[in-house]
Amino acid sequence: MKNISRYNFFFTVFIIFITFIFCLLNHKKGHNWGGDFSLYIRQASSVLNGTIENLVKSNSFTVQESSDHTFSPVTYPWGFPSLLTPVYYFSGLNYSVLKIYESIFFIGFLTVFFFSIRRKFNWIYTLCTITLVGFNYNYISYTNRVLSEFPFMFFSFLTLHFIKKLEVESKTNLGVQLPVAIGLLIFFSFYIRTEGIVLLFTLFIAQAANLKGNLKVDLFNIKQCLKLIIPYLIFLACYILSKAVFPTGFTSHFGYRNLVNLDRTITNVIFYKNQLARSVYPNLPEWFFWATIIFFLRGVVFRFRTDKAFLVFLASIVTVFLVWPFHESRYLFTIYPIFIYFVLQGLRTFRRRSALRWIVASIIFVYLGLTINQTFQATIDSFRNRADVIDGPESGPSQEMFRFIRNRTSPSDVIIFFKPRVMNLYTQRNSLMVYNDIENVRRKGNYLVIYSKAGKVCQLFLSPKEMSLNSNFKSIFKNNDFTVYKILN
Incomplete structure (x- = not known):
């Protein structure tokens, strides 16, 4: 036994x-x-x-x-x-x-x-x-x-x-x-x-x-x-x-x-x-x-x-x-x-x-x-597929975007992003998830980051042409996945 x-x-x-x-x-x-x-x-x-x-x-x-x-x-x-x-x-x-x-x-x-x-x-x-x-x-x-x-x-x-x-x-x-x-x-x-x-x-x-x-x-x-x-x-x-x-x-x-x-x-x-x-x-x-x-x-x-x-x-x-x-x-x-x-x-x-x-x-x-x-x-x-990086904050385009935010924005700036807590972790910047009104985006944020793969999920998703017609947003960074706009008030 x-x-x-x-x-x-x-x-x-x-x-x-x-x-x-x-x-x-x-x-x-x-x-x-x-x-x-x-x-x-x-x-x-x-x-x-x-x-x-x-x-x-x-x-x-x-x-x-x-x-x-x-x-x-x-x-x-x-x-x-x-x-x-x-x-x-x-x-x-x-x-x-x-x-x-x-x-x-x-x-x-x-x-x-x-x-x-x-x-x-x-x-x-x-x-x-x-x-x-x-x-x-x-x-x-x-x-x-x-x-x-x-x-x-x-x-x-x-x-x-x-x-x-x-x-x-x-x-x-x-x-x-x-x-x-x-x-x-x-x-x-x-x-x-x-x-x-x-x-x-x-x-x-x-x-x-x-x-x-x-x-x-x-x-x-x-x-x-x-x-x-x-x-x-x-x-x-x-x-x-x-x-x-x-x-x-x-x-x-x-x-x-x-x-x-x-x-x-x-x-x-x-x-x-x-x-x-x-x-x-x-x-x-x-x-x-x-x-x-x-x-x-x-x-x-x-x-x-x-x-x-x-x-x-x-x-x-x-x-x-x-x-x-x-x-x-x-x-x-x-x-x-x-x-x-x-x-x-x-x-x-x-x-x-x-x-x-x-x-x-x-x-x-x-x-x-x-x-x-x-x-x-x-x-x-x-x-x-172990060599692949999960599509997330550690991917190449994400890291490039985070570096830009850290280097080109001030600690007091507010970043509008579809995952604000992730933005907080990687850039030490205050961040908000604002998607219901373009005026709220303009009023509450200093920068807007659009993630192309997320579409309209938790973000105000406008085409580059629509954004270019809005004088309050100026494109200052772009890679394969992200576009960063400076909000001009």
Whole structure:
């Protein structure tokens, strides 16, 4: 049995290692235009340079004066920028290093996820679950971006793992170390992404369920009650301390609550259903996706009593994403592993029926094969094009334009650009995204930068002829992708 256990562990380590190699092989030079990454990096830089106040002032101006005020908070939660600071300190704006850092968090999540589910399956199902998540190309391709999803997944699932341990240890002699660790982890998950607050609710429900089934807990015993509330006290203390150290600009997220309505929720339901179907496998017929939903629901029923933490966390975070007025496919990253886990739990319930055993095995085998094949083919294509630079701020024309802005404009100038946070990062100039009115462009900016490939996306796009007829705009720089106009007032 020890040899079997050793082989199981070896295969799991091998799968996780291969996942890491796939991540590295899919990394390309540069970064996409995005925008979120630039604010994360600027926040990390401001921590190192002691310029947090300047950052808040600059990005407040960018958000408040742009045509769209909802494209960015004043600052993101400071957890992820804090994680970036040591890497940024030693490597600077080196995307290759930052992407490896992202990959390490993804691998860390897979490791935590393995330890969370290994006793809930036999080793074959555990290995299949880790493979389906780790080899999913959506995850692998996203390690090519500097975003907070993978650190959030790592700390969230580590918290869930410890909450499960709390359920077990509360039936014996519970010490204070575990409640303290859970409080710290919940806070830091929240400090990476605000939806991490649902972990507090997950903990509360898990504790309530334990109290109901654990007659040894004496609620009139001060020591036992204190152990129950330690995580909440730690969370509150950390939050108060963080407010004293960092500005809470990320709470501007809550100003969007007036945008919450039924129509947006319905739109989100349709969007996430389609995105989840693509995550399962993009080229399979829709009936296959609905079949996985049936298996998922069967798995939920089968594990309802034993996987309370997973289920409460899943239900809570799905609710947040459905009512939140914005949607992104990457928001599903935290949901998909739990979804796949319950799908396989649902399939597992059929194994006792010999007539269905081979059908279940065939479904899992086909799904694994398709997932691995998709990632393998995409990795080959990516490796063949590894010398290419991503169309973004690191491309040759972009770097040429940024150099011009740095050298030919003054620090007090305002640059109108379709990605103002990226302009801030690369040129240290205040920048606005203004696209609704040419008079607003003229009134608010000193320079206008037009990116030809973006068309009318987030920029006032006029043809060179139209611009030449307007005496307020003078072309002073042009390359293959960009035209820079000086605004004459």
